[in-house]
Amino acid sequence: MSELTELGYGLPSTTQLTAARGYLGWSQDTLAARAGIGLATVKRVERSTEIGTVVETLKLATIRAILGAYEDAGISFARQGDNEVVIFSSKAQEMARTRPK
16 A cells, blocks of 8 residues: 555545446446456455555556546545545536436
């Protein structure tokens, strides 16, 4: 995890990641495909209570891939104290609006 801190990464919570995936209407399979990682990895990340608890067993490239998939969809994450925020750009809002029901 020190590698992430050195890079200035602020890790989102698993709650934020799951909320963003739900907003986009993505299945775990979809996130795995968009991030280019295995489904088992997505499930392991989302099952944990905090991404920091699994970060020690994930490659930095895997974490970047997950966050990159969300970034490509127009989603970013922030924290301010105890508050967690998922930021949906207009691109993400359009993806959510036009997703198949």
